[in-house]
Amino acid sequence: MDSQKFNLATDPWIKVVTVESNQEKMVSLIDLFKNAADYRQLAGDMHSQDFALLRLLLAILTTVYSRVDANNTQYEWLDGDVASPETLDLDLDTFDDEEGKETLFATWGQLYQAGHFSSAVTAYLTTHRADFEFLGDHPFYQAATADYDALVPANRKVATGKGEVLVQQMNRRISESANTPDTFAPKSGEAKNTVSLDELARWVVTYQNFTGVTDKTKVVTKEKFSNAKGWVYGINPVFAKGKTLFETLMLNLILVDVRQEDADYALQKPVWEVPSIRDYVEQRKAQILPDNLAELYTAWSRLLHIDWRENGRPTILSAGIPMFAYEGALIEPMTTWRLDKKTSAYRPVGKSLRSLGTAMWRNFGQYVNVHRADDMHEPGIVIWLRTLQRKHLIAKDAPLFLNSVALVSDGNATSQSPAAEVVDDLEMQADVLFDEELTERWPVRIEEAIETTQTIGKDYYHFAVNLGKIRNLDTRTFASGMSAKFYERLNGPFKAWLSGLSGQDDRDAQINRWKAQLEKIVVMAVDDEMRASSPRDAKGINDGDYGPLNIFTAKNRLMYQVRRDLDLKKE
Template identity: 30%
Template sequence: MSNQLFNLLDEPWIRVMDKDGAVEEKSIYDVLLHAQDYLRLAGETETQNLPVFRILEAILLAIYAKYDANGNFDPIEESEDASKRWGELWEHKHFEEKPLREYLETYRDRFWLRDDQYPFMQSIKAKDGTDYKTSKLIGELSESNNKVRLFQSRLGEGKEKLSCAEAARWLLFVNAFDDTSAKAKQKGLPSPGAGWLGQIGPIYAKGDNLYESLLLNLVFLNDDEVWNEIKPTWEMAPRYGERTKIVPPNNPATLYTTASRRLLLKWNGDKVVGYTSLGGDFFDKTDYFVEMNTAYRLDKKSKSASIYLPKKIDPSKQSWRDFKNLFVESSEDDHRIPGVIHWIRELQSDGRLSNDQKVTFETSSVQYGNKCFFINDLTGDSLTISTALLKDENEVWRIMVEKAVSLCEKMANEAGSCKYNIALAKGVSGDDILKKERAQGKIAFYDRVDIPMRIWMNQLDPNTQDQKEELENIKVEFKKGADDLINEWVGNSSVGALQGRMVKGRHYSLPESINWFMWHIHELLKGGEKNGK
């Protein structure tokens, strides 16, 4: 009797949002054949959407590296072919059924969620791994076996038994973002680290619908070279070894489907009631640029040649504050922009995207506790800009935006210093407390200018606007943000802060602190240094 259950090609399991805002579960076939009719993926969390999205991307890469938009066999062999293929798909507005079914039916047996041989993104050898409840599988809970979260999004049977559909989604999440708490069964094996997506700073391009989003992230070139091979792991024999160091995947489809964990779902009838886990595949990520959806930073700790590593996301920073690392090529070679942004820039320069095309870039990541031993939080942000800003000839505009962000950072530092000085004037003491006051001042300034910065970046248009005028416009918003803070701090002042006090031979008071802040802001806005030189 067959133990096969729930084939992901046909069964509804991917949550999508339609154009009316309704959320439904759809099969892989339904999602891809009607991607133009859906706004986006709509899983329980954005971090759950990412690995599901990458499965779809792996399928599309495997197909359209070989077939044109109409489903005719026509492999991409030259870099010029890649841009043309992408442009044809963009104009086609939907994916043809013929190439999808011809490809996916070849590997139908690799898409069963439950199977005695090849369960989807699982390993039958994982049955000897660490035993977990479904509360650990559910990413929005991520409970260990020994510690229950105090505040929970679900209770009782809702976290003890999962439908096939939800279990499939969280299965991909665990493979992508799992922590390092599981112990090795075989002694002496190295740690594979957190799941791959937990080791990078994921950033994705989002279009007006799911079809556009899938295409914007469908990168056919690696640094202007055609990928040597596009091969998802379901085209390959499965690996079973625990904590296996592998040769780094040489194409996105393999990377997106690499098993960083050996997982096996546990069943009670047609419900998932837990899973077992072993460490899976891992590889050296030094100077590894196959990952298209992360920025890279120069490893300043390395004493050898220049080494680049994926740049993780700082959850305390708004995405626009990272504009330089994401959108501006480094003249000092201290970073590399994400491959997907480089790809979109090439498409824009090739005329594949219109000058008024807006794209939202979304970040989504998991924040871990000590040594990635447990998951602390799920975070994300977004930034919408015109793709015209990414064109080669508009580099001066990107540098202008970078200067605006840098100016904002300097003003935020001054706000932090002002808050620190006011705290001293109030009689606050203690290095940790004062450090917190400084940080709160910086955060307060960023909060004041956050929405104006997003609006400003969204409406920037190198084709119709004057660069100097736009820089002055955002400076006005910075000044408003500083003035708002001053009014707030003055309004909340105390008699003690007004009078001030001596601290280590220097007098601090609210009026003095505000005057220093105003002077520094004035100097920064007119282009001077804060010391007046």
């Protein structure tokens, strides 16, 4: 295996779906960037893998277009040669912050209008071809034997074989340790540890983003630290999705820090451009938050070493690296935020097993700044898209898709093994998402509609509690199950209503249209329960001070509450 070559820049390893045939295809990095407009989307082994690869692709693009414009011309404020990143430096004498930002926006706009990436991306990958070798002396996203041995304790060196992570554990569709078999894994027996080079490359990138905490080996540091989970594992991922892979990459290609007007210009530093692996680990020991997206997008959570044995199967050794903190890490553009009252710092909103059934639209205020009090809590990607619209770089009425892909852990502090994957989306026109009306802003009215919908959801929950009482069931468990099914009914219709809004709509008329539809959904849900009712439901029970309670009186109570809370005016 050592003599074999596998280069990620030139050899196929990324799965995509083509626009023309809608069929899956495997491509290299160079092929992907050359033909991004011909591909509909990434099509890897799971959505979380696609998200990890998206960030890798964006790191490449951010690096390239922060150095050259759409015509492949190096920016005048950079000293050195873009072909030799170690020579690059910011020339403060020629750099004007405002003009520099406008130049970067111009680069973005020219690329978007052209509909394809310039030859600078291919040139970059060709120049850095050696950095994308997956095997050999300097393997991509891995450490060679000498580097690994120099950074881990003596009793954990490669020759000891300690600290192994099996392929079946790195494969996030299985995530099976040697001690706890996964009964419903997509592979069985020895096949769980059989993997092709292209598949392993995808899982290595994914694992660096979505690492659990089961491994015990760590790099040597002066102060003790706990192995951290992968950076992306601790956020609530959100990104923009376009009609093609080119559009998706462009919409998420942030070339200007728009969170703060006085933000400093930062040189991009992807992990493969560090002088050496040992230098990189030394930097990480300081746990300093990256000041540039390329470094953040390519941050390792583990020092990996892959040893190829005679049987052709990889032996993977893993050692933890100190991770920078989530608090105040607002440079991360692909997450929602919450204010930690104890520290007064923003933290990413994590996804847990308890929130699996909560759709994106129910947390609309986390994705869009409704009341304009402070836009720092908005996802950076939303601030970026708003800026593009204000600068007329994307159409005012362009449909925008916000997607979320979350790999949710089991909640066990000692393992953090993946338990579920959640995929969701929101579609809105740009002039709805970024409505500038002072009094009737769509975000405010949408949030009000969601609050009304949540109130109706509570009304339905109380109906479910009453039904549980009648049937002598555990009311909390029964009502929670019915409530979850009710919200499943709401998800499709609400998202369709949301995507159909426009900036020219009569707000009240559209809100009333949703309320009327919501009332019909409640009626349908109750009618389904009525059809499945039993004689016991009809007979009912005595509900103390409330008197007789049966399925008919429970329905009457619900419909009274619904009509009161919807406050629909009769035509």
